[in-house]
Amino acid sequence: MTVVALPAGDDFRGSPFAGADVCAEAGLSLPPGARRPRFEHDVWDFSDVIGLPVQMAPHARRLEFAPIANPAWRLVAKELMLALLAPRHEAVATLPRASRTPLHLRTCRGRLVQLTGWLNWLDAQGVVGLGEVRDGHCRAYLAHRGHARDAAGDIVGEFGPPIRRAVAQAIVDLVNYRELFSADRVERTLRPWAGASPSAVAGMPNGRDQNKTPPLADTVLAPMLAAALYLTTTLGPPAAILARQARFATRTRSVLPTTTPTAVEDIAGVLLAHRHAGDPLPRLSDHDQRARLAAGPGRPTTRCWPSALTRWPTRPASASSTGRGSVRCEPRRTRPWQRWAPSDGGVVTPKRFRPPAGTPSCPGRCLFTAAKSSPSPG
Numbered sequence: 001m002t003v004v005a006l007p008a009g010d011d012f013r014g015s016p017f018a019g020a021d022v023c024a025e026a027g028l029s030l031p032p033g034a035r036r037p038r039f040e041h042d043v044w045d046f047s048d049v050i051g052l053p054v055q056m057a058p059h060a061r062r063l064e065f066a067p068i069a070n071p072a073w074r075l076v077a078k079e080l081m082l083a084l085l086a087p088r089h090e091a092v093a094t095l096p097r098a099s100r101t102p103l104h105l106r107t108c109r110g111r112l113v114q115l116t117g118w119l120n121w122l123d124a125q126g127v128v129g130l131g132e133v134r135d136g137h138c139r140a141y142l143a144h145r146g147h148a149r150d151a152a153g154d155i156v157g158e159f160g161p162p163i164r165r166a167v168a169q170a171i172v173d174l175v176n177y178r179e180l181f182s183a184d185r186v187e188r189t190l191r192p193w194a195g196a197s198p199s200a201v202a203g204m205p206n207g208r209d210q211n212k213t214p215p216l217a218d219t220v221l222a223p224m225l226a227a228a229l230y231l232t233t234t235l236g237p238p239a240a241i242l243a244r245q246a247r248f249a250t251r252t253r254s255v256l257p258t259t260t261p262t263a264v265e266d267i268a269g270v271l272l273a274h275r276h277a278g279d280p281l282p283r284l285s286d287h288d289q290r291a292r293l294a295a296g297p298g299r300p301t302t303r304c305w306p307s308a309l310t311r312w313p314t315r316p317a318s319a320s321s322t323g324r325g326s327v328r329c330e331p332r333r334t335r336p337w338q339r340w341a342p343s344d345g346g347v348v349t350p351k352r353f354r355p356p357a358g359t360p361s362c363p364g365r366c367l368f369t370a371a372k373s374s375p376s377p378g
Contacts, residue, residue: 147159281304
């Protein structure tokens with residue numbers, strides 16, 4: 001059993017978070033009936049928290065404290081994590097060097113991983129209490145963790161500033177939140193790296209003098225911005241309209257049955273609905289048209305999309321909904337009464353009907369093509 005040496009002169013009371021509901025303290029919402037992690041649990045499972053990113057893996061939604069070997073330091077880690085999640089807690093708000101902004105769960109998990117490594121390294125070095133930690137321990141651990149090692153423990157490379165900064169942050173956190181911890185604390189006089197910030201310790205560029213990425217020359221930037229402006233102002237609006245039309249067509253069109261005794265009448269009804277709506281059949285793509293022409297001589301329907309004959313609108317389509325991707329075709333004449341008919345609201349309903357007297361017929365011998373205003377062939 002590890003015996004923790006408490007620093008002399010410190011008044012250790014019970015944890016201010018004892019019995020706390022972690023999600024309630026951190027302001028995280030859970031659905032009714034979900035299991036709520038408590039402060040005393042060795043695993044804080046946030047899998048049911050509402051609003052977490054979808055791409056956040058299941059293991060990233062848990063904070064696990066059991067890997068910390070020393071039970072007292074496990075309590076220290078719990079207090080630190082809850083302080084990072086709930087900086088407005090009354091026990092945290094009075095700390096002069098505590099963060100004032102709640103950290104995201106993913107950030108807290110990264111802090112816990114680094115803190116676990118730091119505490120277990122101290123335990124392996126024979127340190128039995130945080131009061132024994134000195135600046136030499138901090139420097140030695142940073143040197144140890146700042147290098148990549150192989151399975152045999154030999155150094156094979158050096159980590160970059162982001163890794164070194166995360167290591168230094170775990171060490172500095174024990175200093176910044178010292179007064180919060182109820183089981184063990186570092187000495188009041190400990191100032192790792194003479195009080196330098198983790199970013200300075202890691203050698204990260206501060207960005208005050210210039211950007212990390214050098215600015216582009218005008219010969220590169222100007223054409224790129226001109227192309228972006230053309231895309232957004234010229235190509236963008238029509239593309240957005242076409243995208244809306246595609247979504248509308250997918251949402252509002254259904255497929256006719258493929259094997260019915262009235263298949264011919266059903267298709268003819270679709271053609272009649274197109275005629276009364278003034279809605280021409282969609283046009284085939286250019287490469288499909290070329291394939292048809294290569295297979296044989298062209299016909300009036302060569303440019304039409306055949307699948308349109310098995311679809312009908314479930315609500316009226318505007319004249320602009322066809323856009324430039326439509327073409328008027330001229331196949332042979334179809335019978336003037338059909339199975340599918342537009343009702344007064346423009347919705348195609350399954351009923352037999354005869355077009356009203358005076359309905360103009362197609363000038364090109366079909367019911368595909370003519371709009372309502374087409375003149376009668378006489």
